[in-house]
Structure formats: structure tokens, C-alpha cells
Amino acid sequence: xxxxxxxxxxxxxxxxxxxxxxxxxxxxxxxxxxxxxxxxxxxxxxxxxxxxxxxxxxxxxxxxxxxxxxxxxxxxxxxxxxxxxxxxxxxxxxxxxxxxxxxxxxxxxxxxxxxxxxxxxxxxxxxxxxxxxxxxxxxxxxxxxxxxxxxxxxxxxxxxxxxxxxxxxxxxxxxxxxxxxxxxxxxxxxxxxxxxxxxxxxxxxxxxxxxxxxxxxxxxxxxxxxxxxxxxxxxxxxxxxxxxxxxxxxxxxxxxxxxxxxxxxxxxxxxxxxxxxxxxxxxxxxxxxxxxxxxxxxxxxxxxxxxxxxxxxxxxxxxxxxxxxxxxxxxxxxxxxxxxxxxxxxxxxxxxxxxxxxxxxxxxxxxxxxxxxxxxxxxxxxxxxxxxxxxxxxxxxxxxxxxxxxxxxxxxxxxxxxxxxxxxxxxxxxxxxxxxxxxxxxxxxxxxxxxxxxxxxxxxxxxxxxxxxxxxxxxxxxxxxxxxxxxxxxxxxxxxxxxxxxxxxxxxxxxxxxxxxxxxxxxxxxxxxxxxxxxxxxxxxxxxxxxxxxxxxxxxxxxxxxxxxxxxxxxxxxxxxxxxxxxxxxxxxxxxxxxxxxxxxxxxxxxxxxxxxxxxxxxxxxxxxxxxxxxxxxxxxxxxxxxxxxxxxxxxxxxxxxxxxxxxxxxxxxxxxxxxxxxxxxxxxxxxxxxxxxxxxxxxxxxxxxxxxxxxxxxxxxx
Numbered sequence: 167x168x169x170x171x172x173x174x175x176x177x178x179x180x181x182x183x184x185x186x187x188x189x190x191x192x193x194x195x196x197x198x199x200x201x202x203x204x205x206x207x208x209x210x211x212x213x214x215x216x217x218x219x220x221x222x223x224x225x226x227x228x229x230x231x232x233x234x235x236x237x238x239x240x241x242x243x244x245x246x247x248x249x250x251x252x253x254x255x256x257x258x259x260x261x262x263x264x265x266x267x268x269x270x271x272x273x274x275x276x277x278x279x280x281x282x283x284x285x286x287x288x289x290x291x292x293x294x295x296x297x298x299x300x301x302x303x304x305x306x307x308x309x310x311x312x313x314x315x316x317x318x319x320x321x322x323x324x325x326x327x328x329x330x331x332x333x334x335x336x337x338x339x340x341x342x343x344x345x346x347x348x349x350x351x352x353x354x355x356x357x358x359x360x361x362x363x364x365x366x367x368x369x370x371x372x373x374x375x376x377x378x379x380x381x382x383x384x385x386x387x388x389x390x391x392x393x394x395x396x397x398x399x400x401x402x403x404x405x406x407x408x409x410x411x412x413x414x415x416x417x418x419x420x421x422x423x424x425x426x427x428x429x430x431x432x433x434x435x436x437x438x439x440x441x442x443x444x445x446x447x448x449x450x451x452x453x454x455x456x457x458x459x460x461x462x463x464x465x466x467x468x469x470x471x472x473x474x475x476x477x478x479x480x481x482x483x484x485x486x487x488x489x490x491x492x493x494x495x496x497x498x499x500x501x502x503x504x505x506x507x508x509x510x511x512x513x514x515x516x517x518x519x520x521x522x523x524x525x526x527x528x529x530x531x532x533x534x535x536x537x538x539x540x541x542x543x544x545x546x547x548x549x550x551x552x553x554x555x556x557x558x559x560x561x562x563x564x565x566x567x568x569x570x571x572x573x574x575x576x577x578x579x580x581x582x583x584x585x586x587x588x589x590x591x592x593x594x595x596x597x598x599x600x601x602x603x604x605x606x607x608x609x610x611x612x613x614x615x616x617x618x619x620x621x622x623x624x625x626x627x628x629x630x631x632x633x634x635x636x637x638x639x640x641x642x643x644x645x646x647x648x649x650x651x652x653x654x655x656x657x658x659x660x661x662x663x664x665x666x667x668x669x670x671x672x673x674x675x676x677x678x679x680x681x682x683x684x685x686x687x688x689x690x691x692x693x694x695x696x697x698x699x700x701x702x703x704x705x706x707x708x709x710x711x712x713x714x715x716x717x718x719x720x721x722x723x724x725x726x727x728x729x730x731x732x733x734x735x736x737x738x739x740x741x742x743x744x745x746x747x748x749x750x751x752x753x754x755x756x757x758x759x760x761x762x763x764x765x766x767x768x769x770x771x772x773x774x775x776x777x778x779x780x781x782x783x784x785x786x787x788x789x790x791x792x793x794x795x796x797x798x799x800x801x802x803x804x805x806x807x808x809x810x811x812x813x814x815x816x817x818x819x820x821x822x823x824x825x826x827x828x829x830x831x832x833x834x835x836x837x838x839x840x841x842x843x844x845x846x847x848x849x850x851x852x853x854x855x856x857x858x859x860x861x862x863x864x865x866x867x868x869x870x871x872x873x874x875x876x877x878x879x880x881x882x883x884x885x
Contacts, residue, residue, distance in 0.1 A: 221309060221344055224316040225251065226360045226369065228496025228742055229450075232471070235504050235540075235737055241464060242451045246493045247368035248376075251742055254355040257382040261370055262354060263430075264387070264394035265361075267423035270304040274350055278305045278341035302334075304357050305341040311360040313340075358382075363393055364400030372450070377405065379446040387430055388438045391420040405443045414443055455550055455575070463512045465548025467503050467539070470581035470715070471735045480749030480759045496742035501735050502538035507531055507832075510866045511543035514859040519545045519838065521572035524559040525848060528579045529836040529859050530714040531867070534722040536762040537731030539715065540832065541863075542579045549573040560843040569842050578841055580715025581733075585686035587822045587839040590815030591657045592717060593678070593708035595724070595826075597666045598650055598779060600673040602772040606665075607885040608650045608779055608791055614661040616645045621667055622703030635703050637663055643796075650775075652794030655782025657814060659707060666706045672699040674706055680767050681720035681730055687711055708815055714835040721812075721826045722833035724780065727877070728773035731764040775879035777828075780811035784827065789878035799854075802827060805861035808873045812860065816853050821845060823853035827860040830874040832867060834860045 229245040254262065266273045272280050284301040302310070310333075313326035325333065345353070363373035370382045373393050378385070385393070395416035396403050405413035418439045425435040451457065454468035472489070475481060481488035481495075511529045519527035528544035555568040570576055577584055601610065617638040619631050637659050639645065644658045653661035666674055675694050685691045690710045693702045715733055723730040739747040739760045746758045782793035785800030786809060798814045812827030822839035836856035840846040 221312045221316070221340065224312050225742070226312075226315050227494035229372070230492055230495055230497045230499060232468070232499045232501060234508075235500065235502055237500050239505055240451075241461060241468060241501065241503070242454060242457050244493045245450075245452055247362075248366050248372040248450055248452070249359065249369040249496075250371040251359050251369070251496065252355075252371045252382055254351050254358075257355075257358065257370060258385040258390060260387045260390035261358065261382055261385050261393065263424055263427070264390040264420055265354070265358060265397070266304070267427055267429060268391075268394040268420045269307065269397060271423065271427060273304050273354070276303060278343075278345040279303060279338045302337070303341060305345055305353050306337045308353055308357040308360060309337045309340045309344060312356070313337075315360065361397045362400060363396045364404055365406060366450075375450065376448050377445055379448045387421070387424070387434070388417070388441050388443075391424065391438070392417045392443055395420045405445060406447060410443050417443065454548070457548070462548050463543055463546075464503060464508060465575070466544055466546075466577065466579055467501070467508075467542040467735065469548075469575060469577055470539070470542060470579070471499075471501060473577065473581045474735050478749075478759065480747065497747065498738075498740045498744075499736055500738045502533075502540060502737055503542070503735070504531075504540045507863070507867045508541040508543065511541040511834075511859075511863050514862045515543050515545050515836070518855040518859055519852075521545050521547055522556065524556070524569060524571055524840050524842060524846060525838050525852070526571070526578050526841050527836070527838045527855060527859070528714050529834060529856075529863060530579050530718045531832055531834045531863065532715075532718040532722045532733060534725035534828065534830065534833055535729055535731065535764070537719060537722070537734045537764065538737065538762070539733055539735050540867075542715070544578050546571060546578065547573045548575060550575055558842050559840055559846050563842070571842075576841065580713030581735075583686070584713070584841075585690070585711040586713035586716070587711060587824075587837055587841075587844070588708055588817040589710075589712045589717060589824045589837070590708040590817045590822070591659075592813045592815035592824050592826050592835075593674075593710070593712075594654060594657070594662045594706055595721065595776065595780070595813055596678040596681070597662050597669070597674040597706040598654060599681075599724070599768065599772065599776055600677040601650075601665050601669045602775050602883065603677065603768045604669050604673065606669065607883050608775050608879065609885045610665065610668075611647055611649055612653075612661050612664040614639070614645060614648045614653065614658050614664070616642050616660070618660040618663055620663050620703050622671070622701055637704070637707065648794065649791060650779045651782050651788055651791035654779045654813065655793040655797040657783070657798050662706045663703060666703065670700060671702045671705055672696070675699040675702060678705075678710075678720070681723050682733065683710075683712055683716050683720065685710065708817065714837050717824070717826050718833050718835035721828050721835065723767060724773050724776050724811075725828040725830055725833050726773070727770040728766055728768045729764050730767040731762050734760070734762060736760040770877075771880050771883050774877050775883045777811050777876050778879050778884070780813060780828075781809070781876070783814060784810050784812050786810055789876070790881075790884040799825060799857045802857060802861045805858075806864045806868075808868065809876050810861075810864065811876070814853075814857065816850075819847045820850050820853055821847045823848050823856050825856040825860050827864060829864060829868065830876060831871065832864060834863055836860045836863075 227247045228249050228251055229243050231243055232241045280303050317323040317326050359369040362368050365376050367373040367376045374380055374382045378389050403413045403416040421435050421438050424430045454465045457465050475492050476485040476488045481491040515527045515529050530542050531540040533540055552568045552573055555573055556571055558564045558567050558569040619634050619636045622635040639659050644656050648658050648661045685694045719733045741747055748756050749759050751757050778788040778790055781788045783797045783799050784802035786803040803810055810829050815824035824837045826835040836859040838848050838855050
């Protein structure tokens with residue numbers, strides 16, 4: 167005859183009448199039987215059932231893993247609790263047996279609450295005059311951990327952790343109900359993925375990795391017993407401490423329990439107990455400051471990834487929620503950073519300017535047509551420790567604040583909240599694109615004297631100009647009649663001021679915005695406002711602050727024939743179950759978070775025309791027009807060894823120097839400036855360093871790749 171299982175109250179009531187639960191926690195009189203039996207009312211049962219369903223669905227926090235673009239080079243991890251969920255089938259039977267032997271020998275016999283265990287604990291505690299044994303089953307322990315980890319409010323956290331009889335009773339009820347819904351293997355799997363083993367190891371995967379540098383499926387009986395022994399008290403039985411005696415005693419206790427349960431033979435148990443504990447410790451990285459030393463310079467890219475992530479609505483309603491998802495969501499992130507291109511970029515910037523220089527020398531590489539950031543390199547050490555940094559180069563801060571070199575975590579390359587640096591004549595690209603987009607051809611000619619009186623009010627060189635802005639060229643050799651080709655190649659200021667006047671300064675500003683530039687200083691925001699931008703004549707000469715990430719991506723749009731893609735640091739983001747992470751776009755479509763976000767910003771012909779003119783500064787030969795005999799960076803074509811376009815840029819008194827270059831495959835922007843003191847001039851002698859860094863990076867990054875040609879612009883736009 168099959169015996170009908172007792173209800174939850176049926177199992178608990180006899181224990182309560184005998185005062186057994188009181189022996190586990192506090193006096194039974196504190197919670198009369200009626201209060202517990204009352205939980206079997208429909209309302210009480212429904213509440214327990216609902217909570218059990220939550221526990222069944224709840225998954226513990228997991229570690230997010232971040233890889234380079236090859237999908238195998240680990241950059242770092244993000245976690246609050248280092249955990250990687252592991253299926254029971256991927257765990258050694260040794261650890262499954264060891265944890266049952268250590269924590270709940272009757273696990274496969276009870277239904278969530280072990281009446282015999284409670285009775286045994288009561289007797290032991292009565293004899294000891296205090297709590298010497300607990301009566302929590304594995305299922306009850308899992309309920310407790312899950313309630314704690316899934317708590318949504320401070321009250322729920324308190325209820326899950328408070329040391330009261332009510333909490334214990336709640337765990338019993340939930341454990342009994344949960345065992346009706348989940349199999350023993352499922353509960354054991356959840357338990358082994360939730361338990362804390364010490365040393366920031368949550369779950370068996372992290373514990374195996376941290377203590378033995380292996381996966382759970384490879385654990386030996388001795389290793390499994392060592393780990394299983396930690397759950398009761400991770401600090402007390404810590405095998406990584408200087409004295410392993412307590413850990414050894416606890417391990418041997420577990421081995422003996424495994425022998426008693428028939429999991430291990432007496433001879434094997436004796437041999438195992440005689441072995442010393444042999445650890446192979448691993449310290450898993452966490453966050454950007456924990457990158458391996460050989461990848462230290464990648465920290466700036468990692469920081470950009472975090473900032474990008476915190477801005478994605480797909481991961482929460484605000485930055486705090488999004489970063490919490492990063493630390494707890496268990497994602498696998500394959501980033502866009504290319505180990506080879508990153509190494510080349512670092513070599514080029516560090517070779518030009520060492521980390522002990524106050525001048526930051528940075529370089530960013532972006533892939534046209536996707537916006538994927540392939541490298542972010544700067545001559546700095548990514549570190550929070552500024553104690554040994556050099557004095558600040560800003561006289562006003564010297565003696566009060568350390569300089570940000572060689573160590574810093576400031577987002578010097580973009581993607582953060584720093585405004586960037588003035589980029590000089592690289593901004594002429596936005597004026598040229600605005601003109602081409604408006605229908606002006608490449609052959610548009612202007613007589614370009616050394617100095618010109620503009621239509622724009624004030625600012626800059628206003629002497630004897632009647633209060634109007636009157637800029638001049640850097641050299642008298644730039645004077646004469648110019649087209650877009652020759653004016654871009656020689657960087658003729660007076661030509662581009664006239665072109666800007668023709669198309670409208672506000673159109674140049676809007677073009678820059680269309681290509682991803684954002685204004686981060688009060689001055690730039692004020693000047694870029696619609697009511698003011700039409701008078702911002704100096705915009706074409708690059709007086710606004712900008713980051714190399716923005717400039718590389720803007721020029722990448724030209725290389726991609728007018729297709730603008732948001733800069734993005736990820737190739738793929740997968741959920742713990744391996745599925746791509748999705749979000750609902752503004753258009754209502756469900757798309758992958760990691761998918762490129764692109765749009766056609768202007769015509770392919772306008773982009774081809776801009777690229778044709780941009781071949782002039784590099785010493786390359788355009789498909790249609792003439793560069794006028796000389797250019798500002800004519801060594802680039804010879805260095806790169808393939809079709810290449812770009813633009814130099816320097817600011818007043820050469821306080822900063824820039825070069826942005828691109829081929830059909832890659833776009834790169836490099837700068838040299840002092841972030842601590844913008845008035846500390848780089849000087850003309852160093853202005854070619856960004857040119858060399860970009861040219862060298864493009865050459866090595868594209869080595870052995872097929873040579874791609876720029877598509878010539880139409881004859882109509884080349885008139």
C-alpha cells in the first residue's frame with residue numbers, strides 16, 4: 167500500500183509538539199502550533215507556492231567575462247560575486263557526493279525537511295546546553311541563499327538573513343514546497359552554484375578555479391572534500407591560510423562521511439586523509455584595474471566599454487542598474503579590440519612619446535562601416551595609484567595636485583566625460599562635407615589671400631578688421647586660387663572660411679553633429695546652439711574640443727562612403743544561456759545590442775569626393791583633381807604603401823597636434839596634447855608625431871592585406 171505523503175503542517179506539527187524545532191533555534195513557545203498550521207490555509211499555501219515559484223525561477227548572480235575580438239583572449243571579468251553557473255553534468259561526481267556527505271547525508275531520503283535531523287539536533291543541543299548542531303537540509307540552505315540573493319527590498323533582505331524561528335519555519339515550508347516542483351539533481355545543482363566557499367568564490371566553478379585552477383568536472387575526491395568542507399565556515403576552514411590544520415581536519419571529516427555513505431572505499435579514504443592539501447591558487451581579475459600587466463594599456467578601452475554599457479537602455483533604466491547588470495548578469499562579451507592592432511598602436515604611441523611626458527599621445531582605430539573600435543592606445547599606465555606621479559604641469563595646480571602621468575584612469579581617448587582637445591584643421595572636413603552635401607563641387611574655386619576679412623563677428627585676429635574676424639593662413643605659400651583638393655591638401659584657412667561662408671557655418675556644425683561629435687564645454691555648447699552656430703566662423707579651424715574616438719569615427723564615415731555607424735566596443739553580447747542579448751530599438755524592432763548601428767548620413771558620391779580631396783594631404787594622388795604641388799603630410803602615402811587619405815591639424819601656438827587618416831578598411835586618429843595644462847604647447851617640432859603614429863599603425867595593421875582602392879567620385883561632383 168502506497169503511503170500518502172504528509173502535508174507540510176503534518177510533518178512539522180509533531181516536531182513542534184515535541185519542542186524539537188525550538189532546539190534548533192529558540193523556544194517553541196514563541197511560535198505556537200496554530201501559527202504554523204495556519205500556513206496551510208489557502209492564503210498561506212498560495213503565498214508559499216508563489217514564493218517557491220520565484221525561487222524556482224531565480225538564478226544567482228553570475229560573472230561577466232570580457233574577451234578581445236578573437237573571442238579567446240580574456241581581458242577581465244566583472245562581478246560582485248564571482249560565479250559561473252555550471253550544469254550538474256559538468257561537475258565531477260566527487261563534488262556532488264562530498265557536498266551531500268558534508269551537509270546533508272539524508273538528502274535523497276527526505277522531502278525538504280529532515281525530521282530525523284531535526285530530532286537529532288534537538289537532542290544534541292539539549293545535551294550541549296546550546297546550539298551545537300543545525301538541522302538545515304541542503305534544500306533549506308538553498309532556499310535561504312536564494313531568498314537572500316533574490317531579495318528586492320531591504321525588508322526581504324532582513325527576512326532572509328534574520329536569526330529567528332520564523333525565518334527557519336519559512337525556510338522549512340518553502341523547502342517542502344520546492345521539492346514538489348524541482349528534482350533532487352536540480353536542487354543540488356542550484357545549491358552547488360549558490361554556495362559560498364570563501365576567497366570571493368561563489369559556486370563550485372569559482373571555487374574550483376580559485377583554489378585548484380581547474381574546472382568542477384576535474385575535481386579529485388580529496389579536492390572535492392576540501393571544498394565541500396568550506397561551506398560550513400569558509401573563514402574557519404580556509405585552506406589558503408598559513409595554518410591548514412583546521413582545513414585538513416574538516417576535509418578528513420568529509421572524507422570519513424563519504425566512506426560511511428559508500429562513496430569511497432575504506433582504503434581510498436585512508437589514503438586520501440593522509441594526503442596534504444595541495445592548492446593551486448588563482449586570483450580572478452575584476453573590473454578594468456585588474457587587467458593582466460601585459461594588457462595594461464587596454465584598460466582605457468575597458469573603461470570605454472564600461473561607459474558605453476552604462477549608457478545602454480537595454481541593461482536598465484539608469485547607469486547604476488546597467489552596471490549592476492554588468493556585474494551580476496553573467497554575460498559573455500566579445501569586444502572589438504583587436505590584439506594585433508592594439509599592440510601596433512601602443513608601440514607607435516609609446517615609441518613617439520614615453521609615459522613620463524606631460525604630453526598625452528593617443529591613437530584610436532575604428533573600422534569603417536561598422537563603427538567597431540579596433541584599438542585605443544595612449545602613453546599612460548592605466549592605474550589608480552597616482553602616488554609616484556610627476557608634478558602637475560599646470561602652474562596653478564603644481565604642489566596641490568599630482569600630474570596625471572604616468573598613471574591615470576582618465577578617459578583621455580574618449581567615451582567618458584572629458585571634453586577632449588582642440589583638433590585644429592581636421593575640422594575642415596566638416597565644412598567640406600557640408601559643402602559637398604549642399605551640392606557644391608570639388609572644383610569650387612576661391613581666391614585665397616594670406617588674410618581675409620570674414621563676415622563673422624569678433625574673435626581671434628580682429629585688429630584693424632572693423633570688429634570682424636579676420637583669420638590668416640599659416641604660410642604665405644598657401645595664397646592663390648584654390649579648389650577643395652588643393653585647399654585641403656595645403657590646409658588653406660582663408661579658402662575654408664570662404665567655403666564656410668558660402669554653405670553656412672551652422673551647416674558645418676550640424677554636419678559634425680551628424681557624424682557623432684558632442685559638445686562638452688559650456689563655450690562649445692553655447693556656440694553650437696542653433697541661434698549662435700551660424701556666426702561660429704572659427705569652427706572650421708577646429709576651435710572646439712573633441713576626442714580622438716569621435717574624430718576617428720567621423721572620418722570612418724567618409725571611408726564608408728557616407729554610412730555613419732555609432733562607435734561601438736562590442737562584437738557580441740551573449741546571455742548566460744548562450745543566446746544573443748536583445749533590445750527593442752526606437753523603431754520598435756527587436757535587435758541585438760551588439761549589432762552595428764548605422765545609417766546613410768550623406769550620399770556615397772559626396773563621401774567619395776571628400777575622400778578624393780583628403781588624399782591630397784597625405785601625398786597620395788586623387789582620382790580627379792590636382793593637389794597643387796605640395797601638402798602638409800606628404801610622407802604618409804609612402805609609409806602606408808597603399809591609397810590613404812587624411813588631414814593634419816594644429817591649434818594656435820601648436821598647443822595640440824593631430825592627424826586623422828583612413829583607408830577603405832580602417833580610420834585612425836592621433837593627437838598630442840597636455841591634458842593637465844592645455845596652454846602647455848606641444849610645439850612645431852613635435853607636430854609630426856601624430857602623423858607618424860597613424861601612418862605606422864595603418865601600415866602594420868594592413869600588412870599582407872589586399873590593397874583596396876578608393877572609389878572615384880562622379881564627374882558631376884568633381885567639376
